[in-house]
Structures are given as structure tokens and as C-alpha cells.
Amino acid sequence: MLIRRPGDILPSEITPKDVFLNRRQFMTAAAGTALLAGEAAAALKGIPSRYSASEQPNSRKEITSYNNFYEFGTSKEDPARNAGSLKTRPWQVVVEGEAGKPKTFGIEEILKLAPLEERIYRLRCVEGWSMVIPWVGIPLASLLKAVQPTGNAKFVAFETLNDPKQMPGLASRVLDWPYREGLRMDEALHPLTILAVGLYGEVLPNQNGAPIRLVVPWKYGFKSIKSIVRIRLQAQQPATSWNLAAPNEYGFYSNVNPAVAHPRWSQATERRIGEFLKRKTLPFNGYGDQVARLYQGMDLTRFF
Ligand SMILES: Nc1nc2c(c(=O)[nH]1)N[C@H]1C(S)=C(S)[C@@H](COP(=O)(O)O)O[C@H]1N2
Numbered sequence: 001m002l003i004r005r006p007g008d009i010l011p012s013e014i015t016p017k018d019v020f021l022n023r024r025q026f027m028t029a030a031a032g033t034a035l036l037a038g039e040a041a042a043a044l045k046g047i048p049s050r051y052s053a054s055e056q057p058n059s060r061k062e063i064t065s066y067n068n069f070y071e072f073g074t075s076k077e078d079p080a081r082n083a084g085s086l087k088t089r090p091w092q093v094v095v096e097g098e099a100g101k102p103k104t105f106g107i108e109e110i111l112k113l114a115p116l117e118e119r120i121y122r123l124r125c126v127e128g129w130s131m132v133i134p135w136v137g138i139p140l141a142s143l144l145k146a147v148q149p150t151g152n153a154k155f156v157a158f159e160t161l162n163d164p165k166q167m168p169g170l171a172s173r174v175l176d177w178p179y180r181e182g183l184r185m186d187e188a189l190h191p192l193t194i195l196a197v198g199l200y201g202e203v204l205p206n207q208n209g210a211p212i213r214l215v216v217p218w219k220y221g222f223k224s225i226k227s228i229v230r231i232r233l234q235a236q237q238p239a240t241s242w243n244l245a246a247p248n249e250y251g252f253y254s255n256v257n258p259a260v261a262h263p264r265w266s267q268a269t270e271r272r273i274g275e276f277l278k279r280k281t282l283p284f285n286g287y288g289d290q291v292a293r294l295y296q297g298m299d300l301t302r303f304f
């Protein structure tokens with residue numbers, strides 16, 4: 001069994017010995033103010049969340065050197081090579097739209113909304129590879145609730161920074177920039193959905209979407225939008241970059257589903273980075289116990 005119930009998980013089972021949250025780095029780079037000491041300290045304990053996978057995480061090297069971040073180039077090595085030009089402080093995130101209290105947050109304010117947690121999640125890329133990543137973050141719900149969504153807030157739209165001076169990949173028209181993603185409100189409020197600000201207990205490397213990126217572990221990796229600057233609550237389903245690029249290949253939902261093939265390849269198996277033999281892909285990437293109910297009654301071949 002890949003996902004276990006809260007009481008079944010022993011911290012020693014799922015936190016490898018070398019996963020220690022680096023107190024000093026978090027406080028200086030991510031926090032910067034004494035006020036954040038509490039949050040940073042909570043993270044430092046490395047209390048593994050009840051939502052964590054019980055598998056061995058990929059190495060930090062794997063997680064930070066094999067990336068998709070088209071704003072820095074389309075090959076897997078490009079983000080690690082090129083993302084140094086991204087300036088992640090100061091950083092603001094506009095949260096607007098169907099909200100009683102829309103607000104532009106500085107990154108430090110977002111870090112104060114909830115204690116940082118470690119979440120060890122599988123990430124399944126639509127191209128057929130996967131990794132296990134020890135993220136550090138807060139539930140997306142804690143940010144959304146802070147702006148008081150109205151009754152018309154049915155969806156959440158996200159946008160990545162769109163600055164050609166910092167992002168050399170924007171010069172090529174591979175996607176319709178800015179990179180855009182979206183979730184239905186219930187998906188966005190689900191406790192598995194997080195905003196990650198770190199990994200392996202340290203501040204998020206630029207190539208992984210610093211300073212703040214979404215992680216939705218039951219969906220294909222492209223839903224987990226990086227370097228977010230704008231979040232909009234809205235009544236209509238938002239347009240998303242990959243759906244705009246190839247609507248027959250990438251749907252709005254993009255739930256990991258071994259039974260629904262991509263038009264050009266099967267989604268039944270995946271290669272875990274660092275392994276040779278392929279694994280079977282699990283429905284909802286193994287998180288079905290927790291999320292399948294969100295899609296009850298929906299035809300998942302139609303809403304792919
Ligand atoms: N802004 C932006 N976000 C993005 C992407 C991108 O190209 N641009 N790539 C996506 C894809 S396809 C994947 S698989 C994940 C990869 O995240 P990682 O590099 O941290 O593993 O980021 C997603 N988020």
C-alpha cells in the first residue's frame with residue numbers, strides 16, 4: 001500500500017536520515033524576519049505529514065537536475081543551467097477575482113499563513129517518468145481562505161512570472177505565455193494540494209519553481225505550475241497553457257489515469273527516475289483513496 005492512514009506512519013519510516021530542514025537557510029532566504037522563526041522552527045522538526053508517501057525520495061541531485069520549466073528552455077537540463085537568472089526576492093503574488101478580501105501578498109506574508117509542512121509526494125509527468133519529492137510548503141487552502149472566496153468562486157486560475165529579461169525561454173513561442181494553469185475550487189481546497197516553497201528542507205531551487213509553486217500530486221506534473229505571480233478566483237473554467245497548445249492531448253483535469261492513453265502514447269506505466277524497470281501507473285497517481293470522490297459520476301475519458 002502506498003498511502004497509509006495518519007496513525008500508520010512512523011516518522012522514522014519515511015524520513016530518510018539525511019532529510020533535515022536547514023534552519024538557517026530557511027530563515028535567511030525564505031523568511032528574512034524574526035517573525036517567521038516560529039514557522040521555520042515548525043518546519044525544522046521535519047514532522048512528516050500524514051499525507052506523505054512511504055517511498056524513498058529521489059535524490060536532491062535528481063530532483064534539481066532533471067526538470068521541466070520551459071521558461072528556461074525545453075530540455076531537461078536547461079532549467080538547472082539557466083534558472084539562475086530568476087530573481088526570487090522581492091516576490092509578490094496577486095490574489096484577486098471572486099474574493100471578499102483580494103490582496104497582493106509578499107512571499108513572506110504567505111509563509112506566515114500556515115506552519116510549513118514536509119510532504120513527500122510522487123510526481124508523475126505526462127511524458128512517462130516519475131519522482132518522489134520531499135516538498136516543504138503550506139496548503140493552498142490557507143492562502144485562498146485568507147482572501148475569503150465568494151460564492152461565485154468555482155475555479156482558480158494561476159499564472160507564472162512572464163519576464164523575458166529573467167526567463168530566456170520566453171523568446172521561443174513553444175507555449176502561449178505566461179504559463180497558465182487552473183483547478184476546480186474543490187481541487188484547490190483539497191488538503192493534498194500545496195504551495196511548495198522548499199524541498200529537502202531547503203529553500204526551493206529556482207529550477208523547481210522558486211519562490212513558490214503549486215503541487216497537485218494526483219495530477220500530471222504540468223498542472224503543478226511554477227514561480228506563481230497571480231492567482232484568480234473565478235466563475236468560469238480557466239484556460240490552461242497545455243490545453244491551449246494541444247487540446248486533444250492535454251485536458252483541463254489531467255488526473256493521472258493509466259486507463260486513458262495520451263493520443264501518442266500509453267499512460268499505463270512510468271519510469272521512476274533512477275530506476276531501470278518500469279512501474280505500473282496508479283489511478284490518481286496512488287492518491288485515489290483521498291481524491292476519487294471529487295470526480296464521482298464524471299466520465300474520466302471525456303474529462304481527461
Ligand atoms: N511555469 C511552468 N511551470 C511548470 C512547467 C513549465 O514549463 N513552466 N512544467 C511543468 C511540468 S511538465 C512538470 S513535469 C513539472 C516539473 O516539476 P519539477 O521540475 O520540479 O520536477 O513542472 C510543471 N510546472
Ligand SMILES: [Mo]
Binds near residue numbers: 068126222
Ligand atoms: Mo511534465
